[in-house]
Amino acid sequence: MSERHTGACLCGAVTYVVNGPMREVVFCHCGQCRRQTGLYYASTAADNDDLDISGEDNVSWYASSEKARRGFCKICGSALFWRYEGADYTSIQAGSVDMPSGLTPGSHIFCADKGDFYEILDGLPQYPKSSSDLLTNSD
Numbered sequence: 001m002s003e004r005h006t007g008a009c010l011c012g013a014v015t016y017v018v019n020g021p022m023r024e025v026v027f028c029h030c031g032q033c034r035r036q037t038g039l040y041y042a043s044t045a046a047d048n049d050d051l052d053i054s055g056e057d058n059v060s061w062y063a064s065s066e067k068a069r070r071g072f073c074k075i076c077g078s079a080l081f082w083r084y085e086g087a088d089y090t091s092i093q094a095g096s097v098d099m100p101s102g103l104t105p106g107s108h109i110f111c112a113d114k115g116d117f118y119e120i121l122d123g124l125p126q127y128p129k130s131s132s133d134l135l136t137n138s139d
């Protein structure tokens with residue numbers, strides 16, 4: 001039986017279905033993620049071919065760098081997606097996935113940039129920066 005996951009923004013104007021596996025959750029502590037969320041991103045990822053977004057006209061894409069865009073609901077402001085230009089996957093904010101999510105925690109990235117007001121004490125692997133193999137949906 002194939003995996004199927006659903007999710008949505010806070011107001012429900014954007015919903016999505018993933019018909020396939022999702023990557024373990026990666027916690028990103030970079031300055032951009034902290035500024036957008038107030039803490040850090042907790043993201044899974046899915047192959048673009050497995051991701052179907054409804055209400056996509058309500059997704060606003062912000063080019064946060066020359067290499068990546070962040071997708072959020074333009075009605076309620078919920079952070080939903082992160083896309084690396086040219087990649088065959090989309091990162092999805094784990095908090096937007098309907099429960100039970102079946103997601104598992106994986107690792108922390110950009111720990112060298114983490115906020116000075118919290119500690120990472122969960123015992124997961126911590127990386128000072130990142131590498132492309134942590135951002136893809138590879139098992």
